[in-house]
Amino acid sequence: MSQPETDLNVAIAKADTPLHAYNEILTLLGEMEKFVSINDRIFVKINLNTPEGFPVNTSFALIKSLIKSCKKAGASEISLGSYSSKGVKIRNIDQLLKINEIVMPLGAQLLYLEEDSESELLDIIQNCDKFFVVNQVNVDPLFDCTLSMMNSAEINILNSQESTEHDLEGDFYKKEMVSKLLSIYKKRKPDLIINDLYHVMEGAGPYIYKDSNLIETQLMVGGTDPVAVDFVTLKLMGKNPLENPLIIGACERNIGNTDNINIIGVDLESSKVNINYCEKILEDITVHNCSIKTGSTCSGCYHIAYHLLNIMKTYMTKDLKYITRQSVLIGENPPEPDLNKNVILFGNCAIKSTENSSFRTIYTSKESIPLSDKIKSIFNKGKKPNKKLKTIEKPNKQVLNIPGCPPNLNSTIKLISNYYGKQQGPNLYLYYNLMETYASTSNKKAKKGGV
Ligand code: SF4
Numbered sequence: 001m002s003q004p005e006t007d008l009n010v011a012i013a014k015a016d017t018p019l020h021a022y023n024e025i026l027t028l029l030g031e032m033e034k035f036v037s038i039n040d041r042i043f044v045k046i047n048l049n050t051p052e053g054f055p056v057n058t059s060f061a062l063i064k065s066l067i068k069s070c071k072k073a074g075a076s077e078i079s080l081g082s083y084s085s086k087g088v089k090i091r092n093i094d095q096l097l098k099i100n101e102i103v104m105p106l107g108a109q110l111l112y113l114e115e116d117s118e119s120e121l122l123d124i125i126q127n128c129d130k131f132f133v134v135n136q137v138n139v140d141p142l143f144d145c146t147l148s149m150m151n152s153a154e155i156n157i158l159n160s161q162e163s164t165e166h167d168l169e170g171d172f173y174k175k176e177m178v179s180k181l182l183s184i185y186k187k188r189k190p191d192l193i194i195n196d197l198y199h200v201m202e203g204a205g206p207y208i209y210k211d212s213n214l215i216e217t218q219l220m221v222g223g224t225d226p227v228a229v230d231f232v233t234l235k236l237m238g239k240n241p242l243e244n245p246l247i248i249g250a251c252e253r254n255i256g257n258t259d260n261i262n263i264i265g266v267d268l269e270s271s272k273v274n275i276n277y278c279e280k281i282l283e284d285i286t287v288h289n290c291s292i293k294t295g296s297t298c299s300g301c302y303h304i305a306y307h308l309l310n311i312m313k314t315y316m317t318k319d320l321k322y323i324t325r326q327s328v329l330i331g332e333n334p335p336e337p338d339l340n341k342n343v344i345l346f347g348n349c350a351i352k353s354t355e356n357s358s359f360r361t362i363y364t365s366k367e368s369i370p371l372s373d374k375i376k377s378i379f380n381k382g383k384k385p386n387k388k389l390k391t392i393e394k395p396n397k398q399v400l401n402i403p404g405c406p407p408n409l410n411s412t413i414k415l416i417s418n419y420y421g422k423q424q425g426p427n428l429y430l431y432y433n434l435m436e437t438y439a440s441t442s443n444k445k446a447k448k449g450g451v
Contacts, residue, residue: 008257010223010232012265018198018220022065025194025222028265035192036073036130043111043128045121045152045190047136048082048099052208055201057082058136060102062196066134067106078108081124121152125188133190133226137197137233139205141278141306142177142299144239146206147230148193149246149255152184168332168349173300173406178249185226185255195221195233202276209310210317211285217273219266227256235268237275278306282330285309288320290328291338297331300406301347305330307409308346311431319425329354341398344416348405362396365389410435 013024026032036042044066046058054060063080070078080103099110111124125131135148143150197219204211219236223229227250234241241247241258250256279285282305283292292309309328312320320326327337332349340359345351354360366389369377373385400419402412417425417432 008223008225008228008261010221010225010228010261010263012232012236012263012268012271013220013222014218014266014271015220016218018059018062018196019065021198021218021220022062022194022196024265025220026069029192029222029224032069032073035132036070036075038074039076040070040074040129041077041127042070042075042079042130042132043124044078044080044108044132044134045125046080046082046134047146047151048110050207055136055138055199055214056207058134059196059199060099062134062194064102064106066132066194067103067108071107075130079111079124079128080108081111081121121184122187125152125184130191131188132192132194134194135196137195137237138201139203139275139278141205141280142174142303143246144234144244144277145200145237145275147233147244147246148190148195149185149226149230149250150181152181152190168296168298171298173298173303174245177299178245181246182249182253182255185250186253189226189255191224193223193226193229195229197221197233197236200237200273200275203278204310205278207307207310208314210314211310213276215273215275219271219273225256225261227251227258228261231258231261232263232268236272238272282306282309285313287313288317289324290320290326292328292330293334293337295329295331295334295350295353297349301330301349304406304409304412305346308412311409311413312428315431316425316428319420319427322424323420340396343396343399344402345399346402346412347407348403351401351403360396360399362394364392364394366392 009029011025011028013021013028015021015024029035044063046063048057050056067078080099103110133148133151135151136146138146140146140150197217200215200217201208201212202215203213217236221229221233221236223232227247230244231241231247234244234247247258251258282294282297282302285292285306287309290309290312297305305328323342325339326342326344327339328344328346329335329337329350330346333353334350336357337343337359340362343359345354367387368390369385369387377383377385400415402415404411413428413432413435417428420428422429
């Protein structure tokens with residue numbers, strides 16, 4: 001029985017290969033000719049975040065197929081674009097992943113989007129004829145999964161130097177993130193959205209961490225309404241979309257709709273998959289030789305600390321054998337650390353609220369002879385002076401303050417690497433310096449005008 005065609009058609013495909021699933025999505029939605037007219041200039045927003053590649057970045061097998069179908073439908077120009085993320089400006093990612101070598105022979109090109117350049121992206125999408133989003137779905141600590149509505153804005157962490165009670169209680173950070181992520185779609189919605197969940201990184205994500213695990217769901221979702229496509233994706237992944245802040249925010253801003261969604265393709269209920277989501281409780285992220293203690297924490301410190309702890313777990317395995325014990329204290333009024341050594345105070349709330357905590361001061365006692373006894377012993381040579389115990393107070397130097405509201409991830413790694421040094425933290429030192437070298441090479445290239 002043929003389905004009625006509405007703007008809220010959302011196609012779900014399940015197939016034995018990702019390309020078969022993609023072709024099935026196009027067939028269900030009415031082939032690429034429905035979306036592309038002759039001589040259209042097309043911009044495709046993809047995920048291109050890290051040099052690790054797929055499954056953090058969009059699958060290039062899928063991108064190649066999309067380019068071919070756009071060309072076949074008559075597109076004259078196809079550009080792909082993405083921001084760099086993870087705190088590092090990865091401008092030469094194309095050379096690393098050889099992206100233009102893959103897409104140029106097919107008649108497409110990769111565009112580079114500057115950091116903090118919503119205006120650049122807006123300019124591109126407002127001037128192209130068709131705007132498509134091909135989004136790789138993985139688990140995400142803040143929004144459950146990397147939805148298509150997260151794809152169009154740079155997920156750069158918002159940092160400020162000062163924290164206020166308003167920030168903490170009102171979860172200002174999350175509200176700002178939702179607003180930033182939805183700002184592009186508020187101005188122009190995509191003409192076609194594909195959520196690729198054929199392979200999903202579950203557990204720790206959305207980057208490749210020690211606790212990440214790739215699963216094959218064989219599913220893909222497509223449509224023209226970002227809210228409807230993300231709504232169905234969340235349902236397939238076993239989440240209640242009406243509790244997702246991005247879905248709620250998008251509905252409030254009239255970006256899309258959750259009513260009258262018309263699902264075509266495979267049955268949603270029988271296709272649902274079980275996914276292990278990101279750890280919501282930071283204390284439950286087990287990092288070797290590290291005790292994690294949280295007080296009242298908003299999404300800002302949760303988000304950055306989540307990545308920090310996963311980076312420690314992934315890249316500091318050898319270091320944490322040498323360090324033997326560290327405590328990471330996060331949020332307002334965290335519990336006292338287990339030991340007074342290697343205490344990392346993460347964020348302004350943790351630093352400020354522990355100013356008078358006992359671990360901030362080290363008390364040592366030393367035997368000493370009071371001056372009056374020393375003088376007496378000079379005149380009374382036969383009498384030994386009495387030694388008394390004297391308590392000395394010193395600020396605990398084994399406390400590392402990481403300021404920020406929330407702290408910047410790159411600066412945090414730098415501070416921790418400097419604190420432990422090359423001897424105690426060789427893996428973290430290497431990780432940080434590789435990222436720095438990579439970023440500075442990229443910046444030099446950018447200054448020379450190269451890509
Ligand atoms: S310091 Fe961290 S927990 Fe406190 S308000 Fe800022 S982001 Fe939130």
